[in-house]
Amino acid sequence: MLLKRAPDLKYSDVTPRDIYLNRRKFLYGMGLAGGLALAGKSVANLTFPSARAYAATSLPGLVKGPFSTDEKVTPEQAVATYNNYYEFGTDKADPAKNAQKFVTSPWSVSVEGEVAKPRKFTMEEILKLAPLEERIYRHRCVEAWSIVVPWVGYSFSTLVKLVEPNSNARYVAFETYFDKKQMPLWGRAGIQLPYVEGLRLDEAMHPLALLCVGMYGETLPNQDGAPVRMVIPWKYGFKSIKSLVKIKFVKDQPPTTWNITNAHEYGFYSNVNPAVDHPRWSQAREIRLPGYFKNTKTQMYNGYGDQVASLYNGMDLKKNY
Amino acid sequence: MNRLLISKWAKVVVFALCLVPLGILIWEGFHGEWGPNPTQFLEHATGDWILRFLAITLAVSPLRKILGLTQLIRFRRMLGLFAFFYAFLHFSIYLGLDQVLDFRGVWADVVKRPYITVGFTGFVLMIPLAITSTAGMVRRMGYRRWQMLHRAIYVSAVAGVIHFYWLVKSDVHLPLLYAVIMAVLLGWRLFAWFSDRGRRPARGAPARKEPATVAAR
Numbered sequence: 261m262l263l264k265r266a267p268d269l270k271y272s273d274v275t276p277r278d279i280y281l282n283r284r285k286f287l288y289g290m291g292l293a294g295g296l297a298l299a300g301k302s303v304a305n306l307t308f309p310s311a312r313a314y315a316a317t318s319l320p321g322l323v324k325g326p327f328s329t330d331e332k333v334t335p336e337q338a339v340a341t342y343n344n345y346y347e348f349g350t351d352k353a354d355p356a357k358n359a360q361k362f363v364t365s366p367w368s369v370s371v372e373g374e375v376a377k378p379r380k381f382t383m384e385e386i387l388k389l390a391p392l393e394e395r396i397y398r399h400r401c402v403e404a405w406s407i408v409v410p411w412v413g414y415s416f417s418t419l420v421k422l423v424e425p426n427s428n429a430r431y432v433a434f435e436t437y438f439d440k441k442q443m444p445l446w447g448r449a450g451i452q453l454p455y456v457e458g459l460r461l462d463e464a465m466h467p468l469a470l471l472c473v474g475m476y477g478e479t480l481p482n483q484d485g486a487p488v489r490m491v492i493p494w495k496y497g498f499k500s501i502k503s504l505v506k507i508k509f510v511k512d513q514p515p516t517t518w519n520i521t522n523a524h525e526y527g528f529y530s531n532v533n534p535a536v537d538h539p540r541w542s543q544a545r546e547i548r549l550p551g552y553f554k555n556t557k558t559q560m561y562n563g564y565g566d567q568v569a570s571l572y573n574g575m576d577l578k579k580n581y
Numbered sequence: 582m583n584r585l586l587i588s589k590w591a592k593v594v595v596f597a598l599c600l601v602p603l604g605i606l607i608w609e610g611f612h613g614e615w616g617p618n619p620t621q622f623l624e625h626a627t628g629d630w631i632l633r634f635l636a637i638t639l640a641v642s643p644l645r646k647i648l649g650l651t652q653l654i655r656f657r658r659m660l661g662l663f664a665f666f667y668a669f670l671h672f673s674i675y676l677g678l679d680q681v682l683d684f685r686g687v688w689a690d691v692v693k694r695p696y697i698t699v700g701f702t703g704f705v706l707m708i709p710l711a712i713t714s715t716a717g718m719v720r721r722m723g724y725r726r727w728q729m730l731h732r733a734i735y736v737s738a739v740a741g742v743i744h745f746y747w748l749v750k751s752d753v754h755l756p757l758l759y760a761v762i763m764a765v766l767l768g769w770r771l772f773a774w775f776s777d778r779g780r781r782p783a784r785g786a787p788a789r790k791e792p793a794t795v796a797a798r
Contacts, residue, residue: 341617540748550616551618
């Protein structure tokens with residue numbers, strides 16, 4: 261069971277996956293039809309009578325979190341069909357197709373390393389550590405496209421405080437679940453797996469750093485990093501690690517997947533920075549999805565400079581890209 | 582088979598087939614298949630077709646020789662021009678959508694970014710080939726010089742593969758596949774050229790009607 265909030269629901273009540281997915285397609289189609297959205301809702305209820313079970317994937321009682329942008333939110337369809345999740349294929353459309361059978365329940369996250377209270381958190385526990393907030397963040401991929409997503413979660417610092425890092429803890433290392441059986445395309449990814457990421461402890465403790473369990477008011481789709489991921493909005497998207505299974509507090513800067521793959525192109529920090537080009541393309545502009553033109557100006561720290569710039573005082577951002 | 586190839590309908594059929602990728606792309610556009618990032622989708626799709634058409638064009642000579650389908654030559658120009666057509670689309674999308682007609686941005690990319698430099702070079706080299714693709718041009722230039730110029734397609738093919746290889750982030754399977762295909766197509770020419778050179782003095786044959794290199798073009 262995913263949600264303790266609805267104890268009357270059993271796993272068997274959950275909408276079958278194909279119906280759930282068709283619902284998305286269906287609603288998107290209705291959305292395209294424009295003014296029919298309202299009618300669509302009632303038709304959808306007729307077509308899919310298991311509306312009660314569908315509610316099992318929604319996350320009720322969300323509070324409005326801080327730092328939300330009022331920019332236009334990207335349609336969920338785009339966020340759920342255009343993904344970089346190389347374990348499930350390297351084409352943007354691959355993860356939405358190949359991650360559907362990925363088993364995300366039961367799930368637990370092991371928190372270990374330089375902490376006073378190492379422990380495992382079950383998914384049920386993670387969902388209850390703090391009130392779930394909706395935070396609408398800009399998300400800027402290193403490939404120069406961007407989206408605006410209403411994520412669901414709470415500040416990662418909430419979890420950190422529970423395990424009490426000791427004075428040796430200077431960095432946090434993250435690890436994505438890896439299972440060759442469930443990720444048969446892993447060999448084509450061209451990156452070392454399991455996927456690993458890292459943050460400096462002060463970055464991880466920043467209130468913007470989100471431990472994320474959902475988007476658009478529902479639990480995360482598999483291709484978007486279910487059941488729990490990080491969202492670091494001032495850094496390029498690949499820093500926001502998906503499907504978290506391990507969090508380790510460490511003394512030294514941990515290795516990170518894209519830095520291992522190509523250190524010349526992807527640094528440890530990877531803060532969004534329009535002034536520092538990727539060696540192969542400019543980072544000055546981005547395509548806001550869905551869209552045709554790469555004409556949105558990229559902002560320093562993805563527009564979160566007021567909050568995070570002080571973390572990098574005195575650092576040479578050209579060197580620490 | 583050769584007779585089929587010289588039928589007057591053959592060119593029409595091949596022409597229509599060459600437009601099928603474009604038709605599919607347009608169809609996909611109307612059915613939401615371009616996805617949330619159509620610019621990238623179209624850049625990749627047209628890029629794929631450039632490499633495919635370059636490979637098909639380069640396969641004409643080996644196939645003529647190996648299968649004895651001499652009449653295949655009738656389609657080579659059209660195939661090459663379609664490679665250019667898809668390259669033109671590819672570049673236009675990059676210029677219009679990706680760079681939003683920022684010509685200085687394009688030039689900055691060309692100068693600064695090796696994968697653009699090499700891709701742009703491959704494209705620019707195709708322009709004179711397209712311009713001089715008419716029979717009148719061959720006459721005016723003289724066959725030898727025309728042939729020399731049109732060997733630039735080898736450079737474009739190699740440039741295209743390198744462009745693709747340098748572009749992908751980590752999954753190099755597809756670029757490597759194209760590299761193998763181009764290597765076979767170009768390697769065959771090298772092989773044909775060497776074996777021809779080796780044979781000629783041994784036979785002591787007088788000059789042939791057709792220069793040896795023609796087969797290897």
